[in-house]
Amino acid sequence: MSKKSEIAAAQSERVDLTRALRDAGLAALLAFALFLPLIGFWARNVGEGLLLVTRWDALALVVLIVAAARLFYTLVAQPWLKRQRARRTEIAPPWRTALAKWFIPFAIGFVVVYPLIAIAGAGMRGSIKWVDNFGIQILIYVMLGFGLNIVVGLAGLLDLGYVAFYAVGAYSYALLAKTFGLTFWILLPLAGVLASFWGVLLGFPVLRLRGDYLAIVTLAFGEIIRIVIVNWVDLTNGYAGITSIPRPTFFGIPFNADDNGFAAVFGLEFTPLHRTLFLYYIILGLALLTAWVTVRLRRLPVGRAWEALREDEIACRSLGINTTNTKLTAFAMGAMFAGFAGSFFAARQGFISPESFTFIESATILSIVVLGGMGSQVGVAIAAIVMIGGTEIMRELDFLKEIFGADFDPTKYRMLLFGFCMVLIMVWRPRGLIATRRPSVFLKERKTISADLVKEGHG
Amino acid sequence: MTELRDTVLRVEHLTMRFGGLVAVDDLSFDVARGGITALIGPNGAGKTTVFNCITGFYNASEGRLALLHGDPALWNLLDALTAGGSRSLRQGNSALFLLERMPDYLVTQQARVARTFQNIRLFPGMTVLENLMVAQHNALMVASGFTVLGILGFPSYARAERAAIEKARSWLDRIGLTARADDPAGDLPYGAQRRLEVARAMCTDPVLLCLDEPAAGLNPRESAELNALLLDIRNDFGTSILLIEHDMSVVMEISDHIVVLDYGVKIADGTPQEVRNDPAVIAAYLGVQDEEVEKAQAEVGL
Ligand SMILES: Nc1ncnc2c1ncn2[C@@H]1O[C@H](COP(=O)(O)OP(=O)(O)OP(=O)(O)O)[C@@H](O)[C@H]1O
């Protein structure tokens, strides 16, 4: 290397340093402007009035942290990322192909034995939390994510009101079970049918809409359903919700401490864990069913038509595909799975109210689909675990109280974490965790298709 | 003019207005069965608009677009069909369709008119094979029992799917893309995308194939390959072809019949020989182009 180029390299390094300092300064300024009203001033209730407290030390700390992080990013992280990118080779390393091959069987095996691991780790009493809050809660969202994935990921129709179908499923179960005393296994398919009926009903008016317009109308639809539930007090009991919804039974044997309860009949000691396990395996079965049906649908003409619709609607019409029916089946199919999930939700909670079906739920499910990678089931499952599991795990972080004081509540920072994850993933992988597309049919070998070619749909 | 006996499509008094603009003005012509008819004209003459009317993408402002399957005797019932309110009339294996009354997807599904687009419209994120499978949607939909039997894994669907793959493969052999069957369509070179779009349209089993400038942007070798492909389609499948083309060498070489449009009005209609010598055509279209070619050649020193 000649002396000249060395000097040039050293110079560019120096230029980098000034640039990094300038960037850090800008970031600090931005942080100051942003956090001045958020952290700098604190309005406290004191007796009758408000007391404005200033917190300059906290503000300075946050601004310093932001500046330092920005400096670290430009000086260390960015060059490192660049080098990594340059080093990335065309051929995937062998561990990666092996991972791709064994991941799904391993993951399914893991979720099947997960409750046993939880029992072994946390004991009979302690495991309920792990099976219920983590297992069941996450699986509900996995299932909702799979369902919405059909509409958004495959057919490319942006649906912001998906929670409406979840609500229809939940209220169908609750009302029919309480009024007619029908059992869970009859009402589960019925709730699915009712939800898909509403899916078609939503589908009709929005067929001609695209993009932003479609998103807004579906958003409105979600709100309409919720507001109807809130206001139709005679039927739904409004904000108070529906209580003591019948719980699912084990082929007619209830899970309670009675003489004819599950524990007594099978000669076991009564524990609420029995019901939790039963519910866990029901939702696991439902989620796997959703995944299996989706995999099959993708290989059928409807599934291919959905994807073709996402790629180019006009070309679809020129090939004799009835795009109206194709869109409606996508809405109906997605809504059906939301209906299943909703009726399961009602059966699990025993109590439902409109609070559970707000727009934020739709947004959560949609962000699971987007973060996971539209169209990818594995991606959606991982995203659901991270997003829902992440918020649940925040409840467990008691050690933070020792750092930030006893009144620190980590769950309050849920949305902050949510947003942070979202920004990170969108920077790192703009098309979601798993953005590649697997062809539905192949002649010689199945090659995955890179995300750059796959369209996101136009609405 | 071809005799009615051999006609597959009749365009009668077709007019298409966009607000004040008359894109197609009282256009009438016939497309011969099993022949290659070319529709030519300068930029903005209204050629693509005619295609959009035939394939149901636009609702024609005025005019009648009639398509026949099978027995030419059915042409005698055309006026009766028009007077009645329905879209089509069937007699045994023969049928008569009024395309202007049908939505776009039914024009392909029932009247079996397939088309390609001036700006290629493939499904870029799907493989070459998948593109051809989507084109067989309606047949496969029936075979899958409208999804129900397919979900349950009935063997009849698996058989139908294998047959569809075979058909796609035979088209890939024909267009020389078998080796790239599992690559995304968006990765293909331009010329291959054009050929794939033609093959995809043919996978819908059309009676009439409408091609909007299939040779645009092709080099001479690719253009010659395309000519061969179109002649193959006509000879092996008996599919009638309606072709929009700017490249005169393609038009003169393969078409049996040429219709010339200018500002939405038909200015000539006949065999390539007749059209080539038609003074109106030379003035409106060919003459200008030849002069331009000569001028350009002089400039580069040929
Ligand atoms: N949807 C539309 N709305 C308004 N005007 C249109 C529409 N489609 C076509 N036109 C107009 O109709 C006229 C004919 O257009 P057309 O696309 O049919 O021409 P063309 O012969 O296919 O030209 P080219 O050789 O450039 O493809 C043009 O003036 C065009 O601007």
Ligand SMILES: [Mg+2]
């Ligand atoms: Mg055109």
